[in-house]
Amino acid sequence: MVKLVKGTIEDIELTRAYNQQLIALAEEDPRIVDVEADVGNCIFGPEFQKVFPDRYVNLGVCEQSLSSVSAGLSAVGLIPFCHAFAAFASRRMCDQNYISVAYAKNNVKIIASAPGISSGENGGTHHACEDIALVRPIPNIVIMDPADSTAMRWAVRKAAETFGVFYIRAERLNGYRVYEEDSEFELGKANVIRNGNDVTLIAEGSLILNNCLKAAEILGKKGISARVVDIFTIKPIDVDTIIRCARETGAIVTAENHSITGGLGSAVAEVLCDNCCVVPMKRIGIPNRFGEVGQPAELMEIMHMTDKDIAEAALTAIAEKRRNEK
Amino acid sequence: MDELKKFALEIRIETLNMLSKHGFGHVGGSLSIADALAVLYGKHMKYDPKNPKWEGRDYLVLSKGHCGPALYSTLAIKGFFPREELLTINKLGTRLPSHTDKNLTPGIDMTTGALGQGVSCALGMALGLKLQGKKNIVYSIIGDGEAQEGQVWETMLIAPNKGLSNFIVILDNNRQQLDGFTDDISSLGDVCRKAEAFGWFAVDVDGHDLAAIDQAIEECKRSEKPGFINLKTIKGKGWPAKEAVLGNHALRGAAFEGVDEVLADLRRQLEAMQ
Ligand SMILES: Cc1ncc(C[n+]2csc(CCOP(=O)(O)OP(=O)(O)O)c2C)c(N)n1
Numbered sequence A: 001m002v003k004l005v006k007g008t009i010e011d012i013e014l015t016r017a018y019n020q021q022l023i024a025l026a027e028e029d030p031r032i033v034d035v036e037a038d039v040g041n042c043i044f045g046p047e048f049q050k051v052f053p054d055r056y057v058n059l060g061v062c063e064q065s066l067s068s069v070s071a072g073l074s075a076v077g078l079i080p081f082c083h084a085f086a087a088f089a090s091r092r093m094c095d096q097n098y099i100s101v102a103y104a105k106n107n108v109k110i111i112a113s114a115p116g117i118s119s120g121e122n123g124g125t126h127h128a129c130e131d132i133a134l135v136r137p138i139p140n141i142v143i144m145d146p147a148d149s150t151a152m153r154w155a156v157r158k159a160a161e162t163f164g165v166f167y168i169r170a171e172r173l174n175g176y177r178v179y180e181e182d183s184e185f186e187l188g189k190a191n192v193i194r195n196g197n198d199v200t201l202i203a204e205g206s207l208i209l210n211n212c213l214k215a216a217e218i219l220g221k222k223g224i225s226a227r228v229v230d231i232f233t234i235k236p237i238d239v240d241t242i243i244r245c246a247r248e249t250g251a252i253v254t255a256e257n258h259s260i261t262g263g264l265g266s267a268v269a270e271v272l273c274d275n276c277c278v279v280p281m282k283r284i285g286i287p288n289r290f291g292e293v294g295q296p297a298e299l300m301e302i303m304h305m306t307d308k309d310i311a312e313a314a315l316t317a318i319a320e321k322r323r324n325e326k
Numbered sequence B: 001m002d003e004l005k006k007f008a009l010e011i012r013i014e015t016l017n018m019l020s021k022h023g024f025g026h027v028g029g030s031l032s033i034a035d036a037l038a039v040l041y042g043k044h045m046k047y048d049p050k051n052p053k054w055e056g057r058d059y060l061v062l063s064k065g066h067c068g069p070a071l072y073s074t075l076a077i078k079g080f081f082p083r084e085e086l087l088t089i090n091k092l093g094t095r096l097p098s099h100t101d102k103n104l105t106p107g108i109d110m111t112t113g114a115l116g117q118g119v120s121c122a123l124g125m126a127l128g129l130k131l132q133g134k135k136n137i138v139y140s141i142i143g144d145g146e147a148q149e150g151q152v153w154e155t156m157l158i159a160p161n162k163g164l165s166n167f168i169v170i171l172d173n174n175r176q177q178l179d180g181f182t183d184d185i186s187s188l189g190d191v192c193r194k195a196e197a198f199g200w201f202a203v204d205v206d207g208h209d210l211a212a213i214d215q216a217i218e219e220c221k222r223s224e225k226p227g228f229i230n231l232k233t234i235k236g237k238g239w240p241a242k243e244a245v246l247g248n249h250a251l252r253g254a255a256f257e258g259v260d261e262v263l264a265d266l267r268r269q270l271e272a273m274q
């Protein structure tokens, strides 16, 4: 069971939580290696290097090799955690991730930092608006976007202990703590963060989960009780929880730091559709457009991903539900 | 040469000014290419600031797109857009994003930022111009870290095979990348010999010696082969405290401390030359 943190406690960067956990796990398991492609500094890689100089491999700027080389490391018994910015970990490594890593059934963990619009000032080339859409069709891959440092630590441990391909997004930005440290998660199990009956807000990642919680407050002032769910693993997705929320609240809003095409919103819609449980639903996320430079908060405004946008989407979905009820 | 020297100083001043006022940016690699940009835009390239898309122009693809600020300064000094606009760097809605974008900025010929791709696009431009019987030259600036991308070496193989004498690649070999010193991560070794072996006309040059850069470009233009210039540069050149030290790749906030004195000193040097 997960235990929720009460009140607002500022969290550390999820990249730092990742790094700390990887060091702890590497103490226990000599097969773990940290493989980098010249953005190791952006995920505190030198900290790992200090403790395990021989198990820190920086290949240079060559993401395609990062993926295939990691596949090779896995083939001789190591457990590579390979890291790149999400844009490059998905787009640039796409075929290598598919063939060398997944199709060849290698045991590789892909760490994708600065996902979605969180790369802010690096602009459109660095925004990873479509990484989930690119990796989601890969059979058996596990995709996670941990919402806080506790979830990140659990995700990294699970990835190390489970043979297979994991794609873990790691926000660089500071967010807020959601889970108590002794929380127990389950792979493929979403977590209900806030109870409610009128609508369910389903989020992925820390940036957007925070917006959903604020949206729930806004809705609360209007007398609407919103349930908030942290999806935790985007693949495998928690079919049971999604269906239950659809049945119990009758309206759904998904919110993601990703394009509305092919990510969480699409995945949830697929679940509703496949289970003949379609309810009024709206998707919040990066619309059909490219990224641009700006601060993440500004970008969320222009991409309509703020708490207000989420609340508004919820009102639309609820209105549709009520119309259907008549 | 004095004009070029002044031009290079101005590029450094504008670059440091805009990045420090904004409080974030890729300082090191922008400063290391200032001299090469001064020679290209001060002497060799054909262009018309009032008509950036003029068909007779030479093209430049800044494949290491994160160093856009140095190129923006160059273009602003040459009148492609007002100098004041430099201060909009990286602001929401700007025409000057951190990485160069051909659809936003007058004078930018290709959109870059994902390392390794720009130089391939440049090859495509050189090939396309050649296929159309045109004489324009295509220049592309790559980084030494960037040269670790496999795509760069595909370009190295293709260009001589397609006889692209109108193509000049300039390697800003500042021996540093994001995570540290290139030789500690994955050294390029004797990159000039490698380029030669791939079929390029290749020269080693002190990347802060304007006359030497000028001569190297001249020789590349004359050669029947595609040209490769290995610019030996210093990352952060012009800001003594940041030259060739760890942590000079991108600066944020407090890391700009001391920039005012550097700017004052660069401005004094410029005045002394007027
Ligand atoms: C494909 C890709 N991978 C990673 C990055 C992130 N990145 C930006 S600059 C840089 C280092 C580049 O080093 P170098 O080419 O030597 O540039 P310079 O020293 O001139 O700044 C990296 C890894 C990127 N922009 N594109």
Ligand SMILES: [Mg+2]
Residues within 6 Å of the ligand: B029, B143, B144, B145, B172, B173, B174, B175, B176, B177, B235
């Ligand atoms: Mg370099």
